[in-house]
Amino acid sequence: xxxxxxxxxxxxxxxxxxxxxxxxxxxxxxxxxxxxxxxxxxxxxxxxxxxxxxxxxxxxxxxxxxxxxxxxxxxxxxxxxxxxxxxxxxxxxxxxxxxxxxxxxxxxxxxxxxxxxxxxxxxxxxxxxxxxxxxxxxxxxxxxxxxxxxxxxxxxxxxxxxxxxxxxxxxxxxxxxxxxxxxxxxxxxxxxxxxxxxxxxx
Numbered sequence: 001x002x003x004x005x006x007x008x009x010x011x012x013x014x015x016x017x018x019x020x021x022x023x024x025x026x027x028x029x030x031x032x033x034x035x036x037x038x039x040x041x042x043x044x045x046x047x048x049x050x051x052x053x054x055x056x057x058x059x060x061x062x063x064x065x066x067x068x069x070x071x072x073x074x075x076x077x078x079x080x081x082x083x084x085x086x087x088x089x090x091x092x093x094x095x096x097x098x099x100x101x102x103x104x105x106x107x108x109x110x111x112x113x114x115x116x117x118x119x120x121x122x123x124x125x126x127x128x129x130x131x132x133x134x135x136x137x138x139x140x141x142x143x144x145x146x147x148x149x150x151x152x153x154x155x156x157x158x159x160x161x162x163x164x165x166x167x168x169x170x171x172x173x174x175x176x177x178x179x180x181x182x183x184x185x186x187x188x189x190x191x192x193x194x195x196x197x198x199x200x201x202x
Contacts, residue, residue, distance in 0.1 A: 007035060014049060015042040024049050027081070028056040033063030040070035047075050055083035055109065060128075061090035068098040077104060083111035083183070085128075092134025096141040103145075103178050111185040130184060135193025139200040142179065146200070 007029070013021050026039075036059050043049065052071075059067075064087060071077050082091075087110060095108065110130060115123050182197075189197075 011042040023051045025053045031057040036063035040066040043070040051079040053081045059085040064091045065094045068094040072101040079107040081109040083109045084113040089134035093137045096137040100141045106180040109183040130187040132190045132193030135189040136196045139196035142200040
């Protein structure tokens with residue numbers, strides 16, 4: 001199809017370090033795990049992408065695993081936007097491993113978007129989400145990669161209806177060596193996950 005040809009062209013531009021790809025905008029393009037593998041292969045050879053926008057697609061845990069491997073040692077990527085994809089705690093684990101290896105990235109968006117109530121309880125119950133387990137994976141790495149050297153302000157945006165403890169109900173502030181913003185809005189990390197993230201940045 002025409003879109004697949006265009007996507008292939010984008011991947012080729014990424015692979016050859018086309019400067020037009022510093023901001024790689026691929027949101028709302030129905031990108032699935034198979035297509036993300038193609039993008040990941042291109043990113044292995046890329047050194048100039050600074051912002052990678054992949055929100056509102058159909059990316060699952062397996063595709064994200066391939067993507068995070070490709071960018072774990074990326075020298076210039078600052079922002080990774082993955083909101084409203086099909087991600088679970090497995091994806092959070094992939095993200096945690098990437099954070100442990102990548103000292104450049106500053107902004108990671110893993111927000112969620114839930115189906116409307118009118119879609120039925122079965123669809124809502126089966127909707128992918130990151131829970132306190134995924135949050136704890138990330139918190140553990142944030143704690144391990146934080147040292148006593150130069151640190152910057154960091155914010156974790158929680159914004160989850162199942163977080164009730166203050167001050168962790170909307171966002172968590174602290175400091176970290178590299179990461180400035182992590183967004184987990186509308187995931188289901190609960191008080192346990194939010195507290196783990198809070199403690200990791202203190």
